Amino acid sequence: MINSENRQKPVYGVVGICGVVGNLVSRMLMDKKFRVMGTDMSPAKGCTFLYTLEDYDFPKFLENHPESFFSDSDIIIPPPSLGEDSELFKLISEHGNDVMTVDDCLNQFKPDKPVLCVSGTNGKTTTTTLLKHICRTMDLKPTEHGFIKLQGNIDYIPPLQARLKGDVAVLETGTFGNTGDLEIMMKRCEPDCGVLTNINPDHLDKTHDFINYARIKGEFVDYFQKKKLIINSDDPTVWGLIKNPDSVIKFGVDTTTEDVGYKECWCGNEIEINETITGSGYYQCECGLKRPEPDYLAFDVEESEGRFKLKTPDSVFEVKMKLIGLHNVYNVTGAIVAAREYFNLPMDKILTAVETFEGVSGRIEHLFTHEEMEVILDYGHNPAGIETVLRELKKVYETITVVLTVSSESGEHGDVEIFDKVLKFGDFIVPASHASRVVAETKVEEIESGKIVLTSESVVKFDKTGTLGASSDQVLDGMKTGLKCKSSALICLGEAAFKYKKSILELK
Missing domain, CATH: 3.40.50.720 (NAD(P)-binding Rossmann-like Domain)
Incomplete structure (x- = not known):
């Protein structure tokens, strides 16, 4: 010492x-x-x-x-x-x-600026990046860790980033999935405001169950209960963590949907959700847990046009964005609430900043057009994130080809769950990773029907690192195969797709 x-x-x-x-x-x-x-x-x-x-x-x-x-x-x-x-x-x-x-x-050395943390299973990168964009448009410089191609949401990176030069700190905060992770993270970052996007199954192996994973995310909620906490209350798992409803600011989306999903409730029962996006929507469990009325509510949503109305505690605003999909309506709404409620920024300037936001590299990123087929990349690597992305794309494009480069961190059962999500929405599926190829070979009927299109490179064993499930050759072989399919759009999914984006762009 x-x-x-x-x-x-x-x-x-x-x-x-x-x-x-x-x-x-x-x-x-x-x-x-x-x-x-x-x-x-x-x-x-x-x-x-x-x-x-x-x-x-x-x-x-x-x-x-x-x-x-x-x-x-x-x-x-x-x-x-x-x-x-x-x-x-x-x-x-x-x-x-x-x-x-x-x-x-x-x-x-304590933080000498306002510090806000964003956490959640999906959407935290877009929410964080948009919020920093909003701050920059108003001459507020966010701190940046500056590491290219490093997400930087775990370990000592967020707390040290909070102490770098800047006017505000907007920190994406994740977890290794261990008890105490987020509690320690919050104590190190010393934030005064938190945004929780959602809690869905992610990175769970056979030794972890969803409720235990949700309890770890609950450490984030516990820290902010006496500070400022902004939550997606359309998620029953998130809302079930709230001990004092009056202490949080809630946001949600009002839209008509026929999609039905299920989640384990805190009471142990399975709760039915009329889903807006995966794991969020309208719900009411027999234990009494039900969706509350959000303080900030997005409605009259035109997903493919990037427009919606936002009801706030004191007014209604028109929101325009360059992003598509209901998941981005949630991300944008969460960022707007944080900018207004924590940073006290004027609503008119917030909305102008939202309209100029181009999105995050690797998140439903349009790469090029190939013979009238839109080629898109997305970093999605867990079942909930992949389902949300494909569901939203299916609303925009009549037919989609999915090139799958993912290898689940949850092991074989995670690979199966991801592949089943892809089968649900994809018109053609190209298993580019070895892990997805193993699952694909069990789907004999889909192979014979031509829905699953096999490649040569994905037969080769690939030693994955985390969710990086394919080599450059496997990704390119999958893309070349996918480009031969006749569909409105092709989406290449996974960390490998993002890593080898430069090589993919050379195919145009």
Whole structure:
């Protein structure tokens, strides 16, 4: 721990600046005008995030920990993963440096700006990105972690991002699915407002059930019950977590739908939902849980046109957006509520910002048109997200071809659930990932009918990483096969589709 000696502008020595945490810690300290030195054993070519430090002028030592690093540093901040029995800790001890942990940093350097966290199974990236866009249009600079192709919603990234330079912090916050994850996250981020988009089954294996997963999300709710909490009250799982209904701001959507879905209720019964999107809509359980009247209600929705009316506690507004689909009506409404209720931004300017928002890369992203077939990419990788995306696209396009690159984190039963969702909405299905190919081969009737179109590359075994279920060759083979199908639109689904987007664009 840091001794009580009062130092004037101490020099902080940050170990591991090529890693995410060390990188953010050094930038945070520089933003706060402290003196910093950084070191890492990685060479420059292996320092993945070195580009984020280009505008930060401090000594950076790569490939070694020089003697001067220890002699010139007053306080050394090691990475959280470094054990106290390591050689580096021995060197720190020999040089008599004070040691500050990353958690010590978070406790000593508090956020100096409004902090809002967005969580939920689906929609949090779009909600977060739109809210930051709204802030930027009003000259409020959101903090950014700056890591290209890194979502950054777990571990130490959100809390350190909250302490970077900026006027506001809008943080996407996720979970590894372990009890205590979100509780710790909130304590580290120290936000005053939270937005919860929904809670649907995601990343669940045989050792986890949905209610336990929902309880983990409930840690987010518990933290904000005495602060400001904005929720999608059309989701019965979310609404069932609320202990004090008067303490939350509710948003929802009013639309006619014939879709019926089911979810496990908190009472243990299965609750029927007249679904607007997967897992949300109109519901009433025999235990008494029922959909409340939202404080902010989207109605008269024209999905394919990106228009709806929004009833607020004091007025009704016309909302125009460049996005399509009911799921984006929810995302946009949640962002509008947060911008108005927490950041106190004027409604007319919020609506103008919404109208200029282009969406998030990889979220129903239009890539090109191929012989009158619209080619679309979506990062969707869990059953609820995939079902929502396909359901919305089916409202816009008469026929759709689905190229599936996903491998579920839930294992084989997750792969089956995802494939069944795709079968429900897709007119042609091309299993591009090995995992989806394994499931496809059990669907003999659909193969014989031509609904499932097999490729050659998806036969090849692929060692997945998380939800990255296909190689570049498998994705391209799937796309080439899908482009031969006669449909109004082709959508390539999954993390691999997003990763190899550049290669896909070369097919146009």
